[in-house]
Every structure is written in C-alpha cells, then in structure tokens.
Amino acid sequence: MSAPADVHAFWVLLGRAASQPVTDARKELYRWLGKQLRPGREVELRGSGESKSLTFEEVRTDAGSAARLLREDTQPAADAVVIIDLSQTAYDLLREPFLLHVGQAAMEFADRPERTVILVLPGNAPASGSLLWLALEGGEAGPSGSLLVLDRTGAVESRGAETKLPAHFARNFGTRASRLDASVQDRFESKLLRRLGHFDLGALNRKAGKDLCSHHFFDASACIEELAVLLDRQLSGAISKGGRPKWMLVSCGSRSGWTREAAMLAADLAGIDHGEWPRRPTKNPPKEFVGRNLALLFDVVRSGDSARLALEAARRWQDVQVKLAYSAVGPNRAVRDLPGGLKLQPMAKRSLERVPRDRCPQCELELPFSDPEPGQEQGPLRAFDLWSMLLDVDWLPEDYGPRNAERFKSSPDFESVFKRYGDFLAYRYELLLNDLDDNELVVASPDEPAVGELMRRLSVRFDDRIVWIGIPREPVLECVREDGAESNVKALLTKHAEETWARQLSNVRERKEAVVMIDEFNGSGTTAQSMANLLKGAHVDVRGFLPVVDRRPSVDLGAIPIHPLYEIPRPRR
Amino acid sequence: MSRDGAIEPVAAEECRSILHYLRGEKDVWKRDLLLADFANKVDALSPGLADAMRELAIRSCLPQQGPRPEIGKILREDTRAPKLVDVVITTVTPLEWRAARNVFAVDEDSLQVHNGRLYYQLKLPCRAAQRDLEVVITSIMRPLNVRATKALSEIRHYFQGRIYFLLGIAAGRQGRVELGDVVIPEEVLYYPPGRRRPEGTEPRNPHKEVPEAVQRLVNYYEPEQTGFYDCLAAGIRGFATGDLPDGLDDSHRPSILANNVVLASGEELIQDGLLSDLFKTEERVAAGDEEGFGFAEGVGDSPWAIFRGISDYGVDPKPNNWQYVAVYAAGLALRDYIENDFDVPGSETF
Numbered sequence: 001m002s003a004p005a006d007v008h009a010f011w012v013l014l015g016r017a018a019s020q021p022v023t024d025a026r027k028e029l030y031r032w033l034g035k036q037l038r039p040g041r042e043v044e045l046r047g048s049g050e051s052k053s054l055t056f057e058e059v060r061t062d063a064g065s066a067a068r069l070l071r072e073d074t075q076p077a078a079d080a081v082v083i084i085d086l087s088q089t090a091y092d093l094l095r096e097p098f099l100l101h102v103g104q105a106a107m108e109f110a111d112r113p114e115r116t117v118i119l120v121l122p123g124n125a126p127a128s129g130s131l132l133w134l135a136l137e138g139g140e141a142g143p144s145g146s147l148l149v150l151d152r153t154g155a156v157e158s159r160g161a162e163t164k165l166p167a168h169f170a171r172n173f174g175t176r177a178s179r180l181d182a183s184v185q186d187r188f189e190s191k192l193l194r195r196l197g198h199f200d201l202g203a204l205n206r207k208a209g210k211d212l213c214s215h216h217f218f219d220a221s222a223c224i225e226e227l228a229v230l231l232d233r234q235l236s237g238a239i240s241k242g243g244r245p246k247w248m249l250v251s252c253g254s255r256s257g258w259t260r261e262a263a264m265l266a267a268d269l270a271g272i273d274h275g276e277w278p279r280r281p282t283k284n285p286p287k288e289f290v291g292r293n294l295a296l297l298f299d300v301v302r303s304g305d306s307a308r309l310a311l312e313a314a315r316r317w318q319d320v321q322v323k324l325a326y327s328a329v330g331p332n333r334a335v336r337d338l339p340g341g342l343k344l345q346p347m348a349k350r351s352l353e354r355v356p357r358d359r360c361p362q363c364e365l366e367l368p369f370s371d372p373e374p375g376q377e378q379g380p381l382r383a384f385d386l387w388s389m390l391l392d393v394d395w396l397p398e399d400y401g402p403r404n405a406e407r408f409k410s411s412p413d414f415e416s417v418f419k420r421y422g423d424f425l426a427y428r429y430e431l432l433l434n435d436l437d438d439n440e441l442v443v444a445s446p447d448e449p450a451v452g453e454l455m456r457r458l459s460v461r462f463d464d465r466i467v468w469i470g471i472p473r474e475p476v477l478e479c480v481r482e483d484g485a486e487s488n489v490k491a492l493l494t495k496h497a498e499e500t501w502a503r504q505l506s507n508v509r510e511r512k513e514a515v516v517m518i519d520e521f522n523g524s525g526t527t528a529q530s531m532a533n534l535l536k537g538a539h540v541d542v543r544g545f546l547p548v549v550d551r552r553p554s555v556d557l558g559a560i561p562i563h564p565l566y567e568i569p570r571p572r573r
Numbered sequence: 574m575s576r577d578g579a580i581e582p583v584a585a586e587e588c589r590s591i592l593h594y595l596r597g598e599k600d601v602w603k604r605d606l607l608l609a610d611f612a613n614k615v616d617a618l619s620p621g622l623a624d625a626m627r628e629l630a631i632r633s634c635l636p637q638q639g640p641r642p643e644i645g646k647i648l649r650e651d652t653r654a655p656k657l658v659d660v661v662i663t664t665v666t667p668l669e670w671r672a673a674r675n676v677f678a679v680d681e682d683s684l685q686v687h688n689g690r691l692y693y694q695l696k697l698p699c700r701a702a703q704r705d706l707e708v709v710i711t712s713i714m715r716p717l718n719v720r721a722t723k724a725l726s727e728i729r730h731y732f733q734g735r736i737y738f739l740l741g742i743a744a745g746r747q748g749r750v751e752l753g754d755v756v757i758p759e760e761v762l763y764y765p766p767g768r769r770r771p772e773g774t775e776p777r778n779p780h781k782e783v784p785e786a787v788q789r790l791v792n793y794y795e796p797e798q799t800g801f802y803d804c805l806a807a808g809i810r811g812f813a814t815g816d817l818p819d820g821l822d823d824s825h826r827p828s829i830l831a832n833n834v835v836l837a838s839g840e841e842l843i844q845d846g847l848l849s850d851l852f853k854t855e856e857r858v859a860a861g862d863e864e865g866f867g868f869a870e871g872v873g874d875s876p877w878a879i880f881r882g883i884s885d886y887g888v889d890p891k892p893n894n895w896q897y898v899a900v901y902a903a904g905l906a907l908r909d910y911i912e913n914d915f916d917v918p919g920s921e922t923f
Contacts, residue, residue, distance in 0.1 A: 053764075364644065367590065570605070
C-alpha cells in the first residue's frame with residue numbers, strides 16, 4: 001500500500017491581525033482536493049491548522065510579507081499537494097503587488113516535478129494583464145511541477161507539468177467550495193438588522209390614515225449585495241432574456257437608501273433598467289415608466305397597505321403594467337388582496353410587529369421616537385430595549401464563573417439573548433467599536449458558549465473581518481492574581497504555547513496590534529481583571545473592555561477603559 | 574452618568590421603562606435586578622419626580638386590584654411642574670365658593686379639575702403691576718386646619734402662586750367688629766395647644782404672622798377711594814332674597830379692619846363666646862375660624878393673607894343669613910385690593 005500523500009494547505013486571510021483556526025469544512029475541502037490529485041492514495045493534511053493572516057497595512061507596505069509567511073513553514077514533501085487558498089478575501093483587496101509575490105511563492109513551491117500546487121482565488125480569475133499571470137509565467141521552461149489556478153466556480157488554468165484531472169473536477173470543486181459559505185439567502189437573513197427602539201410608523205403610513213408604532217425597524221444596508229443577488233435570481237427566473245428591455249425594477253420606499261441601492265444593483269445584474277417610485281402621488285406616470293413592465297421593490301411590507309396604495313395608483317396610469325412585486329422584508333403570512341391579483345414575494349420573512357399608538361406601551365411611557373436612520377444611537381442601550389431582551393429569555397442559575405465567588409442564582413440566558421437579538425447587539429457593538437478601532441479588529445474573550453454566539457453575530461456584522469481569540473477559562477482563571485505578575489503569565493503562555501489562543505496572542509503582539517475585551521457581563525470584575533492581567537503579561541495592548549451588561553461598574557482595570565452597552569450595579573458577592 | 578462621562582442616559586425615560594417591566598414581573602430574581610437598575614437611575618431625577626417614581630416602584634410590589642393605571646398618566650399627574658400664577662385664592666365652604674365665583678365673575682370655560690378639586694383661572698387688572706394678573710380660585714372644600722394644610726400642599730402641586738389668599742367667613746368678637754365687616758388679620762393665633770395641668774391648661778399658642786410686605790400693602794388699602802362701596806351696593810342689589818339678612822339694603826357699609834387684628838384659629842366651631850375669653854390673653858383677637866392657621870402653615874414660605882367676612886359673633890344663636898353677604902364683602906374687598914393696591918411679590922414696590 002502506498003504512503004499517504006501530503007496535502008499542505010495555506011489558508012491566507014487578509015485584514016486580520018491574528019491567525020484563525022482552519023474550519024473542519026475547509027480542511028475537508030483540502031483533503032478532497034488532495035484525493036482528486038493523488039487518486040488511490042490516502043491523504044494527510046499538514047500545516048499548522050491555522051490561517052496565515054496579514055493586516056491590510058502589512059499588505060500595503062510590504063507586499064512580500066505574504067510570500068515570507070508561506071515560506072516560513074516546514075517545506076512540503078516533494079510530492080505534496082500544496083494549496084494556497086486566497087478565496088476568503090474579496091478580490092478587490094488583493095492588490096497586484098501582493099498577487100505578484102504570492103504567484104512567485106507558488107512558482108517556488110511548484111519547482112519539484114512531483115509536486116502539485118493549487119492556487120485558489122476568490123471570484124473569477126484576474127484579468128490577463130494581472131501581475132499574477134506574469135509571476136506564473138516563470139522562465140521559458142515554466143515550473144517543473146504542475147500548477148493549477150482555480151477560481152471559486154472551479155474554472156481551471158494550469159501551468160507546468162500536465163495534470164490529469166478527474167471528470168467534472170471543476171464543477172465538483174465549485175459545488176464543494178460554495179458549501180463552505182452560507183447561502184446567499186442565509187447571508188442576507190443573518191445580516192439583515194432588526195433594530196430595537198420606538199419607531200414611528202405613523203409618519204410612514206399617514207396616507208393610510210394610521211398612527212402606528214413599532215419596537216423594531218429593519219435595515220438591510222449591510223446586505224445590499226445579498227439582497228441584489230436574491231432579487232436578480234427572482235427577476236431572471238421571471239423575465240425572459242428577450243423581454244428584458246421592456247422591464248424596469250422600481251425601488252419604492254424612499255426612506256431607506258439601501259432599497260434604492262439594492263434595486264440599482266439587482267437591475268444591473270438582471271440587465272434591466274432601474275427607476276424610482278415618485279415621492280408624491282401623481283396623476284400621470286413618470287415618463288420613464290410609460291410602456292414598461294414594472295417590478296416593484298418595497299423595503300419593509302407589514303400589512304401590505306403601502307403596497308396596495310402604490311399598486312392602486314399604478315392601475316390608474318395609462319400604459320404601465322406592474323407585473324411583479326417584491327419586498328426586502330415581509331410578514332410571515334401572505335399579503336392578500338393586492339390589486340391585480342399580484343403576489344408579493346418577500347426576500348426575508350419576519351414577524352413584523354406594529355401597534356396602534358393608543359396601545360403602544362412606549363407611547364404610554366412617553367418614550368421619544370427613535371431615529372430610523374441607522375448609526376444615530378448614542379450611549380448605552382435604552383432600558384426598554386435591554387429589558388425586553390433580558391425578559392424574553394429564560395433565566396438560569398449561572399453555571400460557570402470565577403472560582404471562590406458566589407454564582408448568580410438566576411441570570412438571563414445570554415446565549416439565547418444573542419441568538420435572538422445578536423444582530424442588534426452586534427450593530428450596537430459596531431457603533432462602539434468604530435470609535436475604538438477602524439482597522440483589523442481582534443476581540444479577546446473567555447471561550448464560553450454565550451460569548452461564542454455573540455462573536456458569531458459580530459463576525460457576520462463585520463463581514464468575517466474579525467478575529468476572535470477565545471481563551472479557555474482555565475488559563476484565564478490562573479491569572480486572577482491582582483498583581484498580574486508578568487513572570488506568571490509568561491510561564492502560562494509557555495505552557496499553552498501550542499494552543500491556538502496563545503499563538504493568536506503572539507501574532508497580535510508581534511504585529512503590535514491591539515485587542516478589545518468583550519464578555520456577556522461583568523459580574524464582579526474578576527474575569528475582566530484576569531483577562532487584563534493575561535493580556536498585559538502577554539504584552540498585548542488592550543483598547544477597552546466592552547461587556548454587554550456591567551454589573552460592577554466600579555471595577556478598575558487601570559488604563560483599560562470600560563464601555564458597557566448597559567450598566568446595572570448589582571455585583572456578584 | 575457612566576464612569577467616563579461619555580454616556581448620559583435619559584434617566585426619567587429609563588426609570589419609566591423599568592417601572593413598566595417591574596409592574597408585570599413576579600420572578601423575585603428578575604425583580605431584584607430590575608430594582609437595582611431602577612435604584613441606580615432614580616437618584617438622578619429631581620426629588621419630586623424621584624419620589625413619584627419610587628412610589629410606583631413600591632406599588633409594583635403590592636397585589637394589583639382593579640384596572641392598572643397607566644404609568645405615563647400617573648407620572649403626568651404626579652410629576653408635572655406646578656403652573657406659576659400671580660395669585661391663588663382659596664375658599665372653604667360651598668357658600669364661600671359660590672360667593673367667590675360671583676365676585677370674581679369666573680368664566681366656566683376656564684374650569685380645570687385636578688385630582689377632583691376645581692380650579693378657575695382668570696385675569697385681573699392690577700394698577701400697581703400695570704398688567705393683568707393670573708389668578709386661580711379654588712377651594713379647600715372641608716373645614717379644619719389640618720385639612721387646610723393638606724389641601725394647600727396639593728393645590729401648590731398644580732399652581733405655584735406668588736401670593737396665597739384665604740377667603741371666607743369668620744366669627745367676630747362682639748364689641749370689636751360688626752356683622753358684615755371684613756377682617757384682614759396681621760397674625761393668626763392657633764389657640765388649642767397647651768399643657769394640661771390639674772389646675773388648668775397653660776397655653777402654648779403658636780402664631781403665624783402675615784409677611785410684613787403684605788401687611789404694609791394692606792395698610793395702604795383705602796376702600797373709600799376705590800369705589801368698593803359702590804360695587805358692594807351694586808352687588809347687594811343683585812342678591813337673591815335668601816342671601817340677604819333681614820332689613821339689609823344697598824346702603825350697607827361694612828368696615829374693613831386690617832390694623833391690630835388677630836385671627837384666632839382652632840378646631841372647633843365657636844358658639845360659646847370663646848372669642849371673648851381669648852381677648853383676655855390677646856387683646857387684638859377680632860375673629861375666629863377653623864382653617865386660618867392650617868392655611869398659613871400650608872403655604873410654606875410664600876406670601877399670604879386672609880380676608881374674612883364676619884357672619885356671626887361665635888355665640889348661640891347664629892345669625893345664618895349674614896354668611897353670604899359677609900363673604901361677598903370679603904371677596905369684593907380682596908378683588909378691590911388686588912386691582913388697586915396690591916403689588917406682585919418680587920416686584921420693586923412689594
């Protein structure tokens with residue numbers, strides 16, 4: 001039986017100040033690639049199991065840094081399959097000098113006759129004039145091994161020795177690679193923001209003679225591309241290629257700029273025109289609508305009243321046909337009785353609360369209306385919102401926490417809070433973090449289930465550009481000592497040197513980047529103090545401590561500022 | 574405010590929100606954290622608002638009976654800032670209330686009701702202030718000093734007067750005053766307190782003195798110069814028969830007494846000649862009532878004065894048919910005084 005083939009994979013991530021563990025699904029893809037190129041052999045995955053991460057600053061100032069990162073690992077076996085995976089970084093962030101150096105590194109790896117190098121790019125392959133191709137030209141003879149360049153769809157360019165690929169290799173790779181990412185629908189739904197507040201819907205529905213409020217307000221400005229892709233799929237399925245010149249996608253809902261942007265992008269993708277619904281009712285249709293079939297895009301449709309008004313108006317217009325109606329967000333139940341028998345197709349369905357003003361609890365409490373424009377929230381969470389979240393989940397006895405400290409007998413199940421309201425909390429964290437750090441974001445926290453869920457939501461909000469250093473509780477607790485003696489931490493880091501979190505801290509320290517500490521709540525300050533001691537001992541700069549709920553606001557972390565989303569002075573005893 | 578001053582929560586809104594959740598929450602641990610949150614924020618409020626909020630928080634611990642009142646409505650009632658007006662006039666009995674409404678010709682459209690108490694708002698021209706004054710007329714509604722103090726506390730919650738007047742009737746000391754006269758006391762003597770000994774009661778009578786600036790202005794008041802008596806005669810001509818004492822006509826010219834006048838105030842209706850007894854210890858005692866001292870206590874540090882019409886002599890039998898004309902005359906004197914010689918506290922001439 002032949003020896004296992006080595007698969008040496010480099011997962012290159014840009015915009016990160018520390019490495020990240022390679023996910024199991026990605027490792028599986030790498031193994032699959034190995035088996036395709038070494039048929040009949042078992043494969044063994046080599047490498048550190050972590051990403052090769054670079055900050056944008058490093059890419060900008062030292063394009064060769066990536067190649068050095070690749071070369072610093074142990075050399076792959078002579079017949080190894082070497083994978084350089086750039087697929088996770090948006091193509092426009094891969095600068096040409098960077099591609100040149102990566103291409104040169106790939107050529108060096110391919111300089112063994114038995115070796116196969118695979119370079120995986122994001123999206124479609126770069127244009128023919130790209131420095132990447134220049135690097136891959138090599139000398140007159142080209143590489144002695146074989147070199148394949150794949151894009152995410154599986155399209156293949158090859159260099160050097162001929163590689164015999166199995167049937168349907170490209171298609172199968174494209175399918176498997178696409179499984180690594182959440183579907184567009186999932187991405188759209190997870191990035192769709194449901195802000196909490198007190199929103200005046202009356203101003204939006206006055207034409208319908210209603211004064212309504214809502215505790216929620218939806219915002220898709222962070223997922224315009226996903227919305228556009230979903231719309232394009234709908235439009236492409238509904239409109240024949242030949243009929244497209246007659247069609248126009250019209251954005252309705254002028255209050256949200258994202259509706260317009262998404263409609264413009266979707267129209268561009270679908271190859272049809274884009275228009276905007278008139279702001280005021282008009283007797284005659286806008287000139288650009290005349291003779292057209294219209295597909296309308298509404299932002300949020302709750303009862304369908306606003307859609308009905310628009311469609312009624314359109315029915316009175318001469319020579320305009322509204323044939324399709326979409327909404328970014330729609331109610332869980334079907335919107336009935338739309339004029340012309342139209343069906344509204346929502347891209348995401350949600351429970352859409354709206355309350356007549358005379359029954360609105362926030363109106364009764366005389367709470368002011370929230371600004372529907374995102375990014376306006378200042379300061380801590382509103383008490384109404386915080387408590388609506390905390391009281392919406394079970395309260396459980398605290399099952400982990402500092403040693404020798406009383407556990408809370410009943411505390412909100414923050415994991416459920418983050419599952420239900422993580423989009424909103426991530427958005428509020430974004431507002432806080434934007435003030436602290438505008439480059440690579442590294443977050444350190446105890447590696448616990450609740451905060452892990454919060455980090456997942458933060459990662460979605462930050463388009464995966466966030467590095468989470470989840471430190472297991474044991475090492476955190478070992479740093480409880482108030483003095484945070486450096487020698488103790490040094491010994492601790494040495495003891496755990498092979499663990500991911502310790503290597504990530506090492507990355508951050510070497511790059512002189514800073515981290516922020518996040519936790520679900522600060523109960524006594526012990527964990528926060530321990531984390532601060534650990535990070536200080538690891539010579540990592542801490543920009544701030546950002547608990548969701550600070551139950552001991554008096555805790556002193558020295559120079560580390562504390563910015564909680566909410567304060568309730570009720571510490572652990 | 575949070576520790577670094579970067580975050581400034583709107584404490585009142587936050588407290589109302591927490592109260593909203595407190596009211597519906599029974600779980601002891603959730604309530605504990607809600608109350609901790611509430612306690613942390615309520616101290617940032619003004620004392621009156623904080624007290625109202627705390628009361629609601631305490632009420633949330635009690636079993637709820639009947640429909641739950643709205644927090645916003647309660648707080649609007651409990652925590653609104655009192656409206657600043659120039660003059661607050663209060664009466665006690667329904668007859669006094671009726672007379673005051675007639676004398677000041679209240680507009681029924683100006684009627685307001687706060688916590689079941691009626692208030693009329695009107696404007697009176699004031700020669701000294703050279704402007705119309707904002708005047709509120711209301712009623713203590715029930716006799717006795719303690720009730721007067723309590724009522725004034727409530728009235729001041731809605732209307733903050735620059736000056737407060739008590740208008741009504743009183744028993745007069747025979748020999749010093751005549752029926753129908755008007756007394757404007759310099760002091761109120763609270764006559765019940767004392768030390769009871771086997772040999773008798775040793776008086777311990779507190780006094781309330783009308784602020785000197787008010788006394789001075791009252792002393793300048795000359796009803797003969799203002800047309801007061803003409804107005805009174807005109808008013809009497811319009812009285813219903815039942816409101817007029819037998820034989821009284823529009824030639825009635827009551828005296829208005831403001832010098833060396835003390836009002837004796839206690840908790841009993843005087844019909845046993847007590848005023849003559851009190852004269853032995855305080856020779857300025859000219860009249861007696863059951864609300865004057867409580868009223869003067871209830872206005873706190875604000876300026877005040879009392880206008881009382883003499884309707885009887887504090888002995889049996891009482892001549893009941895002098896009550897309306899007495900209070901009418903006192904009310905008319907008060908109105909005449911405000912329009913002609915009164916100046917607003919805080920002004921240069923006050």
